[in-house]
Amino acid sequence: MKRDSxxxxxxxxxxxxxxxxxxxxxxxxxxxxxxxxxRREGARQKDAWALPGTFLHEGERLADAVRRSLEQKAGxxxxxxxxxxxxxxxxGRDDRGRVLSVAHVVVLPWDVVAAVVxxxxxxxxxRPVTDVGRLRFDHPEIIERAVDEIRADxxxxxxxxxxxxxxxxxPQLRRVHEAVAGRSLQxxxxxxxxxxxxxxxGETQEGAVGRPAVLYVRVNGRRPGDATERDRR
Amino acid sequence: MKRDSxxxxxxxxxxxxxxxxxxxxxxxxxxxxxxxxxRREGARQKDAWALPGTFLHEGERLADAVRRSLEQKAGxxxxxxxxxxxxxxxxGRDDRGRVLSVAHVVVLPWDVVAAVVxxxxxxxxxRPVTDVGRLRFDHPEIIERAVDEIRADxxxxxxxxxxxxxxxxxPQLRRVHEAVAGRSLQxxxxxxxxxxxxxxxGETQEGAVGRPAVLYVRVNGRRPGDATERDRR
DNA sequence: GTAATAGTGTCTATGAGACACTATGCG
DNA sequence: CGCATAGTGTCTCATAGACACTATTAC
Numbered sequence: 001m002k003r004d005s006x007x008x009x010x011x012x013x014x015x016x017x018x019x020x021x022x023x024x025x026x027x028x029x030x031x032x033x034x035x036x037x038x039r040r041e042g043a044r045q046k047d048a049w050a051l052p053g054t055f056l057h058e059g060e061r062l063a064d065a066v067r068r069s070l071e072q073k074a075g076x077x078x079x080x081x082x083x084x085x086x087x088x089x090x091x092g093r094d095d096r097g098r099v100l101s102v103a104h105v106v107v108l109p110w111d112v113v114a115a116v117v118x119x120x121x122x123x124x125x126x127r128p129v130t131d132v133g134r135l136r137f138d139h140p141e142i143i144e145r146a147v148d149e150i151r152a153d154x155x156x157x158x159x160x161x162x163x164x165x166x167x168x169x170x171p172q173l174r175r176v177h178e179a180v181a182g183r184s185l186q187x188x189x190x191x192x193x194x195x196x197x198x199x200x201x202g203e204t205q206e207g208a209v210g211r212p213a214v215l216y217v218r219v220n221g222r223r224p225g226d227a228t229e230r231d232r233r
Numbered sequence: 234m235k236r237d238s239x240x241x242x243x244x245x246x247x248x249x250x251x252x253x254x255x256x257x258x259x260x261x262x263x264x265x266x267x268x269x270x271x272r273r274e275g276a277r278q279k280d281a282w283a284l285p286g287t288f289l290h291e292g293e294r295l296a297d298a299v300r301r302s303l304e305q306k307a308g309x310x311x312x313x314x315x316x317x318x319x320x321x322x323x324x325g326r327d328d329r330g331r332v333l334s335v336a337h338v339v340v341l342p343w344d345v346v347a348a349v350v351x352x353x354x355x356x357x358x359x360r361p362v363t364d365v366g367r368l369r370f371d372h373p374e375i376i377e378r379a380v381d382e383i384r385a386d387x388x389x390x391x392x393x394x395x396x397x398x399x400x401x402x403x404p405q406l407r408r409v410h411e412a413v414a415g416r417s418l419q420x421x422x423x424x425x426x427x428x429x430x431x432x433x434x435g436e437t438q439e440g441a442v443g444r445p446a447v448l449y450v451r452v453n454g455r456r457p458g459d460a461t462e463r464d465r466r
Numbered sequence: 467g468t469a470a471t472a473g474t475g476t477c478t479a480t481g482a483g484a485c486a487c488t489a490t491g492c493g
Numbered sequence: 494c495g496c497a498t499a500g501t502g503t504c505t506c507a508t509a510g511a512c513a514c515t516a517t518t519a520c
Contacts, residue, residue, distance in 0.1 A: 014290065014291035015248035015249060015250050015251065016248060016251055016289065017248050018248065018249055018251065018333060056249065057247065058247035058331070059324050059331060061322050061323075061324065062320060062322045062333075084319060084320055086317060087295060087317055087320060087335055089294050089295045090294075091292050091294065098291070098292060100251060100295075102320055169499085170499080170500085171498080171499070186482080186483060186484075187499085187500080188482090188483080188484085188485090188500080188501075188502095189481080189482050189483060189484090191500075191501090192481080192482080193481090193482090204490095204491095204499095206491095207492095208491080208492090208497095208498080209491075209492060209493090209496080209497055209498065210490080210491060210492075210496080210497040210498025210499065211489060211490040211491050211497080211498055211499040211500075212490070212491060212498090212499080213498080213499055213500085214499085214500085402472085403472080403473085404471080404472070419509080419510060419511075420472085420473080421473080421474075421475095421509090421510080421511085421512090422508085422509050422510060422511090424473075424474090425508080425509080426508095426509090437517095437518095440519095441470095441471080441518080441519090442469080442470055442471065442518075442519055442520090443469085443470040443471025443472065443517075443518060443519080444470080444471055444472040444473075444516060444517040444518050445471090445472080445517070445518060446471080446472055446473085447472085447473085
């Protein structure tokens with residue numbers, strides 16, 4: 001057993017439990033930004049919903065605990081690298097004892113999230129981030145931080161969460177960004193901001209009413225897992 | 234003992250040790266941004282320095298653990314509300330066992346930091362953030378995140394960390410911001426950015442060579458502890 | 467007066483918003 | 494053709510940088 005400078009091992013220090021709680025965000029076809037909620041286990045009241053979470057297992061990384069919680073609590077298998085938001089450490093925040101919770105955000109395409117909601121409609125639901133209902137603990141603040149985080153990432157870069165499959169049109173891209181931003185965006189200044197990060201494929205979208213839109217792919221494209229809070233500054 | 238939905242108590246889950254590590258930043262009179270380092274306890278090599286840190290005690294909040302570590306490791310008594318930066322969770326990051334570390338940043342006025350360095354020069358030192366020397370673990374990344382964090386806070390607001398006592402002149406303020414930014418700033422555009430957040434006291438600074446500078450105080454002044462990562466967005 | 471520092475008026479480049487205008491498909 | 498949607502040229506406004514210019518003190 002390793003000992004530190006006071007001759008103590010790590011087991012001699014009291015250790016809190018560590019949990020992860022995750023805001024899974026997605027863009028609904030209607031153009032709203034929605035968050036995934038799961039029914040609270042063992043809840044006394046009906047309609048008791050919460051963000052999916054779990055306790056960190058031995059030797060497990062935080063990101064892996066997030067992935068495990070999403071699979072266990074919501075049946076989500078395809079997830080991307082979660083991003084940390086904040087550690088909540090209020091000693092009274094869990095009545096079972098001292099629990100630190102590391103809040104995370106994960107953004108997923110609509111189909112992936114909609115499929116699990118359809119599979120388990122009694123246990124899993126989606127709510128617009130502007131109307132999440134009554135939630136436990138500090139979960140509304142986690143959602144607020146999650147939304148702030150991904151809004152900041154969407155300001156300069158086209159679909160940094162890769163919600164759209166390539167190639168896509170500028171109007172498609174704009175609709176995703178409008179859902180994230182929670183407001184409509186000017187087509188012209190949106191185009192100016194985004195085209196430096198896009199490459200024209202020369203193809204156009206077929207079969208729609210109106211003038212066909214040009215199809216683009218991302219350039220300088222970072223993979224979703226690369227994006228961290230720090231990249232923004 | 235409280236039990237959860239699986240009939241387990243919290244003690245049935247393995248718990249990691251939780252530590253805090255803190256980058257204490259200050260602005261030296263020479264105009265450099267510096268970080269406080271402490272000599273590693275029980276270090277085998279000489280010149281083994283690290284950011285001050287400690288293990289979280291039972292029932293203790295993270296911010297209180299930060300304050301305690303700064304007093305114990307560096308003799309710093311006057312500290313302000315620390316801000317969280319990131320949780321480092323690499324399972325191999327501490328050879329004594331599984332340790333999560335929550336990185337923080339604290340910004341303090343020069344006199345406060347200089348006093349403790351003078352009191353314990355063998356155990357405590359300051360280094361420019363651009364040249365920290367060889368550090369253990371993930372400490373250089375913590376410093377990088379700390380600097381990014383406070384640079385972002387200084388972009389729009391005059392001296393958000395209250396390093397200057399009121400009233401102060403615009404050139405004094407600019408010198409602080411230049412140290413934080415790590416580069417010189419245009420006097421005129423700096424003035425334009427800052428004056429909306431300042432109130433002219435009508436007084437001027439006496440006794441210096443050259444035209445006397447007008448003294449200002451902050452308006453809309455949040456207290457240091459109020460500022461969080463989220464306020465920036 | 468000169469030296470030194472504080473403060474400002476103004477030009478220019480950049481980028482966002484607004485908005486009207488053009489372009490190109492479908493029926 | 495008309496309708497619907499995509500895309501652009503251009504004006505205006507706000508802001509940052511650059512830089513020369515003025516202002517006010519000590520000596």
